[in-house]
Amino acid sequence: MTRFKSQGINNTFKNAGKGIRICLKTENNMRVHFFIALFVIVLGLVLDLSVAKLCILLLAIGLVVVAEMLNSAIEFTLDAMFHNKYSKLVGMAKDISAGAVMFATTISAIIGCIIFGKAIWDLF
Numbered sequence: 001m002t003r004f005k006s007q008g009i010n011n012t013f014k015n016a017g018k019g020i021r022i023c024l025k026t027e028n029n030m031r032v033h034f035f036i037a038l039f040v041i042v043l044g045l046v047l048d049l050s051v052a053k054l055c056i057l058l059l060a061i062g063l064v065v066v067a068e069m070l071n072s073a074i075e076f077t078l079d080a081m082f083h084n085k086y087s088k089l090v091g092m093a094k095d096i097s098a099g100a101v102m103f104a105t106t107i108s109a110i111i112g113c114i115i116f117g118k119a120i121w122d123l124f
C-alpha cells in the first residue's frame with residue numbers, strides 16, 4: 001500500500017508523455033537521437049527490411065532513447081540534490097550515465113551498420 005493517492009491510468013500516460021516532451025525540449029542529444037531514429041525507420045521501410053530486422057532496429061533505438069532519458073533523469077536529480085554545486089562524486093555519476101548512453105549508441109550504430117550494410121550491399 002502506498003500513502004500517495006493513485007493517479008489513475010489517464011494521468012499515468014499524461015505524466016509519461018510530459019516526461020518525453022521535457023526530455024525532447026531540454027536535451028539536445030535526445031532530439032538528435034529522435035531524428036536519427038526517424039531516418040533509420042524510414043530507411044528500413046524503404047529498403048523493405050524483414051520484420052525481424054525492423055524489430056531489432058526498434059529495440060536498438062529503444063535502448064538508446066531509454067539510456068538518454070535515464071541519463072537526463074540522473075543529471076536533473078543530482079543537480080537538484082546538490083543545488084548545481086560541483087562534487088567529484090556527482091561528476092563521476094554523470095560521467096557514468098553519459099558513458100551508458102555512449103555505449104548504447106555505439107552498440108546500436110554497429111547493429112545499424114550490420115543490418116543496413118547487408119541490405120545496401122544486396123542492392124548492388
